[in-house]
Amino acid sequence: VRTTRDQLVDVAVELLDEGGPAAVTLREVGRRCGLSHNAPYRHFEDKEELLAAVAARELRKQARAESGRDVRPPITALRHRMDAYIRWATRHPARFKLTFGPWSRAWPELGEAAQEARVVVVGLVNAAQESGDLPPGEPERMAALVLATAHGAVDLALAGHLSPSGRGKASPLGLVEDLFRALAKGKA
């Protein structure tokens, strides 16, 4: 079903991609939907709630993308998952930044989307441990380490702060692979 609410979220993403966070305006969102300048208030408490809905939907979409592929070995599936995350952030930096933006309240919908993304990674880490590609240890914690590295690497890369000097130039995915190597050696 394509509700007016969904359309408002669509237009918000459109504006976000076009002109960055500053371009997302309740009034313009209303106008692009052919409604009055404050029609959005019939569907969202305020601007922050619209932005939270955008963030939750995009993060959930990302979490479910490419999760159907059942690649072997599991460590490769895990690498593909983190590669998808990094490519998503690189391709849609404004959406990525919004997703982890500063919220003045807690948004359950967004928290659930984040958990959904986390659960997928924990499952892949678990499988990689069973196949012997990753050492034993609490999967939740190891997944957090993998996610933190991928997330931080791509965030620093977007800011242009990921060692732009010539030697030892690092890509976000390259750093994740470095982490996998370090973890794998630890198991031997």
Added chain:
Amino acid sequence: VRTTRDQLVDVAVELLDEGGPAAVTLREVGRRCGLSHNAPYRHFEDKEELLAAVAARELRKQARAESGRDVRPPITALRHRMDAYIRWATRHPARFKLTFGPWSRAWPELGEAAQEARVVVVGLVNAAQESGDLPPGEPERMAALVLATAHGAVDLALAGHLSPSGRGKASPLGLVEDLFRALAKGKA
């Protein structure tokens, strides 16, 4: 010297800490300095340049904090450095978020501050390699891995997305220590 420009940056940080990014307003910054509502335009091109000045100053201050301590062994000094970074971000989330916010132009001052922070970490990684606490390998790249993990861990923690489930609960510093352990085992 305490120039008017410095005072404007001070007030901007004050507003940022008080009410988040939305509270930082050129007009209010002017007012709090006892000037007219658009006096800031005599010192900054536009709002973004003021924010970039704030970000650059805060990041540089962070990079230089606790860099004088000469702790042994070097791996401990490196851990202290990352701990300082994590505590800074946790204590001043709005400054941290602003520092890595989305800029429409490149700000050399900010880039230099980031490089300054990076150089410190590269030096500590190098020392830890020489003392045998970290395995050999390009120091720039290993430093990028360490920084990415710390940065991503604290960013996820601020968003409340760092495995808030009971078991395997991870703190940003705990994840950095996990990384050190994985790297150290690799050297043997």
Added chain:
DNA sequence: ACCTGAACACCGTTCAAGT
């Protein structure tokens, strides 16, 4: 339940003018 139009208080930015 959803929408409109006027209204209020605010903001970024520009401009003519002052010292």
Added chain:
DNA sequence: ACCTGAACACCGTTCAAGT
């Protein structure tokens, strides 16, 4: 060189009113 005051175009939000 630095500052002021008026002005313009915009925005988030509220409210009375319509269907």
